[in-house]
Structure formats: C-alpha cells, structure tokens
Amino acid sequence: MEAFFFSIGVIIAGGTLPLMLHRHFTLMKTVGVLSISAGCLIGLTNSLFQLFRPETDAVSFKYLHAFSLSFVIDGLSAFFLVPVFFVSFLAALYSFHYLNTPEKSFRTAASYLFFSLLIASMTLVVTAANIITFMLFWEIMSLSSFFLVVYDYHKIETRKAGYLYFVFSHAGAMLILSAFGLMYGFSGSFGFDGAAILPEWVKIVVFVLAFAGFGSKAGVFPFHVWLPHAHPAAPSHISAVMSGVMIKIGIYGILRMYVALNYHAPLFGEILVIAGMISGILGVVYALAQQDIKRMLAYSSIENMGIILIGLGIGMIGMSSGNPLMAVLGFAGSLLHVLNHSIFKSLLFMGAGIVIKKTGTHSIDALGGLMKKMRITGMTFLIGSLAISGLPPLNGFVGEFFIYLGGFKGVGLDKLSFVLSLMAIISLAVIGGLALACFTKVVGVVFQGEPRSESAVKADEKEPMMLIPMVVLAALCPIIGVFPKAVFLMAIRGVSALNLGYGRIPFSPFLEMTENISQAAAVFLLIVFCMLALRFFLYRQKTITRTGTWGCGFTRPTVKMQYTGSSYARSITDFFKPVTALNEDHPAVQGVFPAKTYYSSHARDIAERYMESVFVHPVLFFFDKLRWIQQGDIHPYIGYILLAIVILLFFV
Amino acid sequence: MIESIILWILAICLSPFYAAVILKVKAFFGGKKGPPLLIHYFTLIKLMQKGSVYSNSTTFIFKMGPIASLSAALMALLFLPIAGRSPVLSFNGDVIFVLYVLGLGRFFTIAAAMDTASPFEGMGAAREAFFPIICEATMFMILILFFQLTGELTFAAYFTGIQTSGLWRVAGAPMLFVVMAFFIILLTENSRVPVDDPATHLELTMIHEVMVLDHSGPDFGLIELGAFIKLLFYSTFVARLICPIHAAHPFVNFVIFCAALSGVYVAIGVTESVMARFRMDRVSHFVLTSFALAFFATVITLEFVK
Numbered sequence: 001m002e003a004f005f006f007s008i009g010v011i012i013a014g015g016t017l018p019l020m021l022h023r024h025f026t027l028m029k030t031v032g033v034l035s036i037s038a039g040c041l042i043g044l045t046n047s048l049f050q051l052f053r054p055e056t057d058a059v060s061f062k063y064l065h066a067f068s069l070s071f072v073i074d075g076l077s078a079f080f081l082v083p084v085f086f087v088s089f090l091a092a093l094y095s096f097h098y099l100n101t102p103e104k105s106f107r108t109a110a111s112y113l114f115f116s117l118l119i120a121s122m123t124l125v126v127t128a129a130n131i132i133t134f135m136l137f138w139e140i141m142s143l144s145s146f147f148l149v150v151y152d153y154h155k156i157e158t159r160k161a162g163y164l165y166f167v168f169s170h171a172g173a174m175l176i177l178s179a180f181g182l183m184y185g186f187s188g189s190f191g192f193d194g195a196a197i198l199p200e201w202v203k204i205v206v207f208v209l210a211f212a213g214f215g216s217k218a219g220v221f222p223f224h225v226w227l228p229h230a231h232p233a234a235p236s237h238i239s240a241v242m243s244g245v246m247i248k249i250g251i252y253g254i255l256r257m258y259v260a261l262n263y264h265a266p267l268f269g270e271i272l273v274i275a276g277m278i279s280g281i282l283g284v285v286y287a288l289a290q291q292d293i294k295r296m297l298a299y300s301s302i303e304n305m306g307i308i309l310i311g312l313g314i315g316m317i318g319m320s321s322g323n324p325l326m327a328v329l330g331f332a333g334s335l336l337h338v339l340n341h342s343i344f345k346s347l348l349f350m351g352a353g354i355v356i357k358k359t360g361t362h363s364i365d366a367l368g369g370l371m372k373k374m375r376i377t378g379m380t381f382l383i384g385s386l387a388i389s390g391l392p393p394l395n396g397f398v399g400e401f402f403i404y405l406g407g408f409k410g411v412g413l414d415k416l417s418f419v420l421s422l423m424a425i426i427s428l429a430v431i432g433g434l435a436l437a438c439f440t441k442v443v444g445v446v447f448q449g450e451p452r453s454e455s456a457v458k459a460d461e462k463e464p465m466m467l468i469p470m471v472v473l474a475a476l477c478p479i480i481g482v483f484p485k486a487v488f489l490m491a492i493r494g495v496s497a498l499n500l501g502y503g504r505i506p507f508s509p510f511l512e513m514t515e516n517i518s519q520a521a522a523v524f525l526l527i528v529f530c531m532l533a534l535r536f537f538l539y540r541q542k543t544i545t546r547t548g549t550w551g552c553g554f555t556r557p558t559v560k561m562q563y564t565g566s567s568y569a570r571s572i573t574d575f576f577k578p579v580t581a582l583n584e585d586h587p588a589v590q591g592v593f594p595a596k597t598y599y600s601s602h603a604r605d606i607a608e609r610y611m612e613s614v615f616v617h618p619v620l621f622f623f624d625k626l627r628w629i630q631q632g633d634i635h636p637y638i639g640y641i642l643l644a645i646v647i648l649l650f651f652v
Numbered sequence: 653m654i655e656s657i658i659l660w661i662l663a664i665c666l667s668p669f670y671a672a673v674i675l676k677v678k679a680f681f682g683g684k685k686g687p688p689l690l691i692h693y694f695t696l697i698k699l700m701q702k703g704s705v706y707s708n709s710t711t712f713i714f715k716m717g718p719i720a721s722l723s724a725a726l727m728a729l730l731f732l733p734i735a736g737r738s739p740v741l742s743f744n745g746d747v748i749f750v751l752y753v754l755g756l757g758r759f760f761t762i763a764a765a766m767d768t769a770s771p772f773e774g775m776g777a778a779r780e781a782f783f784p785i786i787c788e789a790t791m792f793m794i795l796i797l798f799f800q801l802t803g804e805l806t807f808a809a810y811f812t813g814i815q816t817s818g819l820w821r822v823a824g825a826p827m828l829f830v831v832m833a834f835f836i837i838l839l840t841e842n843s844r845v846p847v848d849d850p851a852t853h854l855e856l857t858m859i860h861e862v863m864v865l866d867h868s869g870p871d872f873g874l875i876e877l878g879a880f881i882k883l884l885f886y887s888t889f890v891a892r893l894i895c896p897i898h899a900a901h902p903f904v905n906f907v908i909f910c911a912a913l914s915g916v917y918v919a920i921g922v923t924e925s926v927m928a929r930f931r932m933d934r935v936s937h938f939v940l941t942s943f944a945l946a947f948f949a950t951v952i953t954l955e956f957v958k
Contacts (some may be wrong), residue, residue: 369769371711382713382763391756392749404748408799418954422796429792433785436755440781444766444774450709516743523730523741524753528723531874535719538870543703549768550707550866563766563774572782575936 001057003046004073004127007085008120010039014092015116022109025102032112033096036119040089043123047073047081051493058129067190069136072129075497076259079335079490080126080252083342087244088119090469091237094350097463098237098357111151115238117144122245126252130190131180138176141249142169142217145242149234161226161233168216168226175213176253179206183260192260203263210257211271218250219302220309221279222607227302228286232294232362236353239294243301244346248338251308258316259498266320266416272313273420277427280306282606284434285576288441288569289603292362293352296442297345300388303431304341308334310424311403317410317417324502325509326409328495332510333402335491340395340480344387347473351381354466355446358459364445364565367456371447374461378447380474385439387477390432393521395480398488401517404428437572445565452559482521485514566601579606655902659734663888664726666910667880668692670887670917677921678851692880699873707866709769717764718871722878724757728885733812735909736898742808747795750807751788754841757878758784765863776862779932783847783859786939787837793946794830797823797953811889816896826949831893833949836942838886838920840935842879845924847935887916 014035021028050057050073060070073081092115099108121141128134146169150162186202187194198206216223227247231239258268283302290296311334318327354377355370356362371378387394407428410421451457461467480487488510496505551557573580586599629640672689679686688694706714728750730740743749762780765773795805801822802809809815820827840847843860850861864875895912899905930938 391759392752397752401748405745408805411796411799425792425796426789429788430785433788436759437781440759440762443763448767449769520749524727527726528719531719531723538700545705546708547705548707549709549770552772561771562769563771568778571778
C-alpha cells in the first residue's frame with residue numbers, strides 16, 4: 001500500500017511542480033512528464049505485483065472526524081489499476097511533444113496539474129473501500145477531466161462540449177449518490193460490504209440507479225451524449241486517457257456494485273446484455289457515419305463499452321442460472337476487453353492526435369495518402385484498427401472470443417437465457433462486421449489513396465516522444481493476440497475478486513483455450529510467412545512497372561474523384577435508417593447560370609435528437625414553475641435558512 | 653493427420669478445377685462450348701509468369717492484400733473437414749476463429765482496394781464491407797443452431813463422418829432452411845450472381861472484381877487462388893449437408909464427396925445462368941433472407957430439441 005501512495009505522491013508532484021516552473025517551458029514539461037511517468041511506472045509495477053498476491057491490502061485514514069477514508073486493493077482494483085497506470089504513463093510521454101505551444105505555458109502547466117489529479121483520482125476511485133471515499137474521488141475525477149476537456153476554452157464548441165460533459169457527469173454522480181444513499185439508509189454503514197444485507201427490492205433499485213449513473217460515465221447508450229462531444233474537444237493525449245481508461249472506471253463501478261450487492265438476479269444480466277447490445281450496435285453505426293476522426297473514435301468507444309457490457313451480462317446470466325463456466329468466461333472476456341480496449345483505443349487516439357496536429361483538420365474526408373508521409377503513425381494506426389475490429393491474431397479478438405464462448409454456453413440453458421445469449425452472439429457478430437467497415441473506412445480514407453486537400457500533402461512525423469508510445473502500444477496488440485495467457489491470468493485474478501462463490505477458479509480449462517488461440521495464431525502467421533516467401537519467389541527477376549491507377553479508360557482522374565468516407569459509409573447507414581437520420585443541406589441548382597452550390601450531410605444521433613424534447617424541456621418546464629422561490633431578495637433567503645434549521649431540529 | 657494434410661492439399665489443388673465447372677455450366681446454358689475445364693490452371697500459370705504494374709498511389713498494404721486474403725482462405729480450409737475426414741486443426745471455438753480470420757482477409761482486400769485511390773475500387777470496397785455483415789449474422793445464427801444440436805463449436809463436430817447425417821436425423825426440416833441459408837451466404841461471400849457478377853466488365857455493378865482491378869501478375873494470381881479456395885470452403889458446407897453419406901472406405905468417401913461438390917458447383921452455375929443480378933439496394937434484402945431462414949430454423953429447433 002505504501003508503494004501505491006508513494007506513486008500517487010510522485011504523480012501529484014509531477015502536477016504541481018510545473019506550476020512553479022511555468023516560465024521555463026521545456027524544463028516545466030520535462031519535469032512534469034518525468035515525474036508523472038515515473039509515478040505511473042512505480043504504480044504499474046506495484047499493481048502488477050498486487051494482482052498476483054493472494055492477500056488484499058487495506059488502509060484507513062480519519063477524515064473530518066466523522067468519516068474515514070479507507071482504501072483496499074483487491075484483485076479487481078489491481079486489475080483496473082494496470083491499464084490506468086499504463087495508459088497514463090504513455091499519455092504523459094506523448095504529451096511532451098504534443099503540448100508544444102510555449103505561448104500557452106501557464107495553461108500547459110495547469111493541464112499537467114489536472115492530468116496528475118485525474119490519474120490520482122482514478123486510481124483512488126478503484127481502490128476506495130467505502131462510499132464517502134469513492135464519491136470524493138469520483139467527483140475529483142469528473143472535475144479534473146472537465147478542466148482537461150476545456151483546454152482550448154477559447155473555442156465555442158469546446159466550451160459547449162465541456163458544459164455538456166459537466167452536466168452529464170454530475171447528473172450521473174447524482175444517480176450514483178442516490179444509489180449510495182439508499183445503501184446507507186438500509187444498511188447504516190458506509191462500507192461497500194454492508195450492502196449485502198439489503199432487502200432484495202432495494203438491491204434491484206440500487207443496482208439500476210448505479211447502473212444509470214456509472215453508465216453515463218461509461219458512455220452507455222442513451223447516457224452517452226456527452227462522450228462524442230467531449231472526446232474530440234479534449235487534447236489527444238487526454239482523449240486517449242479518457243477513452244482508454246476513464247470511461248472504464250464506470251465499468252469498474254458497475255462491477256463493484258455487483259460484488260457489493262452480492263445478489264444474482266437474472267434481471268441484472270438482462271439489463272446489461274440489452275444495454276450492451278444497443279450501445280454496441282448503435283455506437284458502431286454512428287461511428288461509421290462520422291466525418292470527424294476523433295468523434296468517430298469516441299463513438300467506437302461506445303461500441304466497445306457495449307461489447308464489455310455484453311460480456312458482463314453474460315457473466316451475470318451465468319451466475320444467476322448457476323453455470324460457472326459461462327460466468328467466468330463472460331466476466332473474464334469482458335475484463336480482457338477492458339484491458340485490450342485501453343491499449344488500442346489510446347493508440348488510435350494518439351494516432352488521430354498526430355494526424356490532426358500535422359494536417360490541422362479533423363475531417364476524415366479532407367485527408368488521404370498519409371501512409372506515405374507518416375509511416376509509423378500509419379502502421380500503428382493500421383494495427384490498432386485491425387485490433388479494434390476484433391481480428392485475429394491481434395488482442396481485440398481474444399476478449400471477444402471468450403465472450404462468444406460464454407454466450408454459446410448460455411444457448412443450452414433455459415428459454416430466457418437462450419434468447420439473451422442469442423441476442424448477445426448475433427449483436428457481437430454484427431458489431432464485428434460493422435467495426436470492420438468502420439475502420440477500413442478510416443484507414444482507407446485517411447491513410448491510403450491520394451491526399452484530398454492541401455493540408456494532407458504537407459504532413460510529416462518527426463517527434464519521437466509522440467511516436468514511441470504508439471509503437472509500444474502497437475507492439476502489444478499482436479503480442480497479446482498471439483500470447484494471451486499472461487493477460488488472461490490477470491483477468492482471472494480480477495474475476496476471482498468478484499466473490500462469485502466458486503472459491504479458487506481453476507486455470508487449466510481456460511489455459512487450454514488460450515493455448516488454442518496461440519497455436520492457431522502461430523499457424524496463421526506461419527502461413528502468412530510462407531505466402532510472403534512464395535510471393536518473393538514469384539517476383540524474382542520480374543519487371544515491375546509503376547504508373548498511375550487504372551482509371552477504366554478515363555484519362556484525367558483527379559484526387560477529388562476518390563471515394564470519400566461519407567460515400568463509403570452511406571449504404572450501411574441507409575440500412576440502419578430509422579436511427580441514422582441524415583441531415584442534408586443542399587441548395588438546389590437553379591436557372592441557366594446557377595450560383596455556386598454546396599452539399600453537406602450530418603448523421604444525427606437519435607439520443608441527442610430526442611434528448612431535448614423528451615428530457616430537457618420537461619425538466620426546464622418543471623424548474624420554471626419553482627422559479628418564484630428565487631426572488632433575489634436577501635430576507636426570504638434568511639427565512640429559508642431558519643425554516644430549514646427548524647425543520648431539521650424538530651422533525652429529523 | 654497425414655491424411656488430413658493430403659486432403660487439404662488436394663482441396664487446394666482441386667479448387668480451380670471446380671470453379672471452371674461453373675463456367676462450363678454457364679456455357680452450356682448459353683449454347684456455347686465454353687473454356688476447357690482446366691482453364692483456371694492455365695490462367696494461374698500465365699499470371700505467375702508475368703511481372704506486375706503498380707500504381708503510384710499504392711503502399712505496402714496493396715501488396716499485403718493478396719497475401720492476407722489467400723492466407724485467410726488457406727487457414728480456414730485447415731479447420732474444415734474435407735470429405736468428412738477430420739480436419740488438420742480443430743479446437744473448441746474454431747468456427748469463431750475461422751470466421752474472424754476470413755474477416756482479416758476481407759480487411760486487407762478492402763484496404764488494398766482503398767490504396768489505389770480509384771473511385772471504382774472504393775465503390776466495390778464499400779459493398780464488400782456491407783454485405784458480409786449480414787452474412788456473419790447468419791453464420792452465427794446457424795452456429796447457434798448447430799451448437800444446440802451438437803453442443804460443440806467446431807467444424808469437425810458438424811461435418812465429420814456421420815455427424816452430418818446426425819444433424820439431419822435430429823432436426824431434418826430446419827436443416828433444409830440451413831442449406832438454403834448456406835447457399836445464399838456462399839453466393840454473397842464469393843461474389844456470385846445474383847449478388848455480384850464475376851463476368852461483367854461494368855465496374856459500377858461489380859463488387860469483388862472491381863476491387864482487384866489494379867492487381868496484376870502473380871499478385872492477381874494469388875487473389876484468384878484465394879477466391880477459388882474460399883469458394884470451395886463454402887461449397888463444402890453445402891456439399892456435406894446435401895450429401896451426408898459416409899462410406900467406410902476413404903477413397904469411396906472422397907469420390908462421393910467430389911460428386912456432391914460438383915453438384916453444388918453446377919447449382920451455382922445454373923443459378924448464374926437463369927438469374928440476373930439484383931439491383932444493389934435489393935441485395936441486402938436478398939442476403940437478409942438467409943438470416944430469416946437461419947433464424948426460423950433455430951426457433952423451430954428450440955421446440956424440438958430439449
């Protein structure tokens with residue numbers, strides 16, 4: 001535990017020192033990055049060590065004489081600490097060359113402060129052992145990430161995105177707080193352990209409230225509205241941390257509540273599978289329809305949260321129907337996906353960050369041909385895209401594979417489990433196909449073909465500190481994909497901490513599955529290698545000519561004629577028409593000498609479209625009716641205070 | 653093991669021959685003599701001897717495309733029981749692995765098409781990304797059905813020996829739906845009429861052919877070989893299902909299997925001869941039919957099998 005707090009101290013030091021050094025820009029960044037990354041490395045080593053230790057560590061401090069701040073590191077906490085520290089470490093390195101405007105020296109220093117606070121609060125949330133501690137650091141996490149999102153506060157969209165995020169994270173916190181309040185009200189203890197004695201109906205209410213609250217952080221449909229706005233607005237290393245790990249803290253919250261309630265109702269699994277299915281499919285459909293590269297990645301995070309929820313749901317169904325193998329496969333698969341998604345999503349956000357920095361545009365359709373000028377970015381982005389599409393032999397496949405196996409175990413159970421498993425499996429298959437379409441679109445339009453605009457022509461990549469984290473992450477994707485054994489053991493440690501009541505989970509049946517993946521991946525790589533050799537042999541002493549692309553007889557092709565991302569996605573988004581209504585703006589061509597015209601299209605998110613009419617207007621209407629309470633005169637306010645005191649004294 | 657590997661190699665070698673059967677059937681319907689049955693071997697040999705022309709727009713991904721699609725097809729074939737004999741590789745969940753490996757092949761084929769900056773190839777790529785999504789949903793629907801019937805997740809459990817006839821015995825009527833669904837998937841995944849027309853020269857109406865427009869020489873040869881193997885892979889499903897007979901002698905067995913396979917290829921040829929290809933926006937409905945069939949099959953079985 002000491003090592004854990006020491007690492008947090010070093011990280012916080014890395015946040016505060018830059019504030020004092022902000023007059024020396026490079027020195028400040030060096031100190032900040034070194035200190036934060038050193039702290040993260042210490043924390044990472046410690047949490048890996050903790051993960052494989054049988055006993056749990058606990059510590060408690062007195063706070064304000066009334067509460068105690070207590071922390072505990074069990075398998076589940078340690079499992080979530082690993083990606084938090086690891087991705088933050090690489091994001092800190094990445095930020096060194098990413099934040100390169102000396103004019104904004106003070107703002108950069110402040111951003112390091114909030115960055116260190118974000119990392120520290122995330123680690124403290126996952127180790128919190130009681131409600132008070134959890135809520136305190138949850139709030140610090142939300143607030144520090146809010147300040148990081150509004151880094152470019154002079155832009156109006158950024159301020160809007162920040163506001164939206166602020167509202168959503170606090171509405172979510174309100175729901176979590178009400179769930180905790182119910183827990184406290186019925187159990188009378190601040191600890192999570194007390195929740196196990198709650199009456200059953202309270203457990204269900206608490207879980208549903210907590211799910212909605214944590215779901216808004218995790219970006220579960222329809223509480224995801226903030227996510228596609230906040231992630232593109234934030235600087236890219238922050239988006240990498242937010243999308244890679246922060247939204248997973250929401251998943252952690254759901255799991256922690258599940259452990260605390262220790263109640264295996266079939267309802268929980270049903271909620272999670274259905275929510276996961278909707279988030280997964282709609283997330284990827286909207287991702288496909290996006291034209292902004294970071295927005296698209298944000299929607300893809302929603303999709304991956306859906307996959308994780310499906311896995312958790314399968315695990316919970318396995319628990320409620322008494323099928324241990326299905327439960328462990330579902331939970332372990334989704335924990336694996338948590339880890340894997342944190343790797344490839346932060347990689348993709350970092351790649352998108354370089355692209356945006358070098359070309360100055362977010363628009364996918366304005367880019368093209370970057371693979372030739374940004375080889376490392378292009379290669380790593382390609383690997384990340386393959387991994388996120390869930391293709392073997394990369395890591396994205398591994399988690400999904402176990403979730404599939406868990407889902408198939410549910411097919412043989414009762415009718416309800418059968419229906420849910422069927423939905424889970426089919427939606428995973430559809431999500432997989434759509435993700436492939438989505439990422440072939442991004443890779444194809446952004447990195448391949450010819451540049452579609454001036455800005456894409458001049459791109460380059462020279463900053464090693466931005467490239468190294470991406471190379472590290474990209475290397476991990478195939479390594480985990482081919483040798484999933486180590487990370488699978490980690491996931492099993494995490495699952496053991498869920499108190500499923502199975503005692504020690506045996507490794508051997510699962511190890512056989514990871515061995516199978518390794519073996520098949522090895523055979524596949526062998527075949528690819530043989531084919532490469534065959535190709536090399538076939539091309540010995542052959543004439544290779546280079547010329548323009550065959551235009552099917554058309555002799556004057558221009559780069560404007562290339563297929564764009566929007567046209568690539570159009571037929572698929574049309575297929576999902578009811579949820580992907582397209583807003584088109586196109587003044588008709590009129591007269592003999594028509595004026596210059598334009599065409600713009602924008603796919604609207606169904607949740608965003610109905611949020612205003614279904615939710616915002618009724619709430620505003622209700623609070624409008626209460627406006628008379630606030631007249632701006634001080635005397636009634638004093639009266640309110642007196643009244644409140646009287647009520648509290650006599651009636652409570 | 654040795655027998656499985658020999659069958660694997662044999663299947664690879666036979667795949668161009670069977671693809672020519674389709675041409676022969678189409679020529680018969682057209683009242684022509686048609687190309688010789690060995691035409692694809694001649695084409696492959698010719699292509700392998702040539703050099704290549706590469707577009708200035710392309711990168712290494714363009715060269716990875718043929719490798720990935722051929723490797724994926726070869727990999728898939730390793731898990732498939734050929735002629736009802738046990739496959740070279742098999743493990744619990746290999747069906748999922750194979751479907752995703754084929755996805756990897758598709759990813760690179762699409763990426764190679766996008767690499768050329770050609771609007772035609774982009775068009776083909778968009779379609780190639782779209783239709784297989786529905787196919788995958790159907791495949792997993794069928795897997796759910798098969799899992800219900802056998803409790804296994806391997807190709808070996810579905811298509812080896814007497815297993816296939818076992819499927820028919822347990823759930824005969826739903827299996828008819830499955831055969832139809834498989835046939836639709838076969839046509840879609842392998843870009844045959846009525847989804848795509850492999851013979852047309854109109855770039856706007858093609859899917860697979862237009863994506864490989866810029867490939868030439870040995871690269872193109874590898875793509876063609878990969879496509880033949882993939883076609884054989886899907887045809888084997890249908891062939892095993894329509895002819896689940898399992899003879900004791902391996903040789904007799906192989907002959908029966910080859911005959912069944914010819915039947916499937918002839919059926920593809922007949923379909924291509926008597927049908928026109930659908931308008932692009934109708935194709936998704938056609939492919940969805942397969943999903944509906946597989947869905948019904950699964951729901952019906954739910955009541956029969958306890």
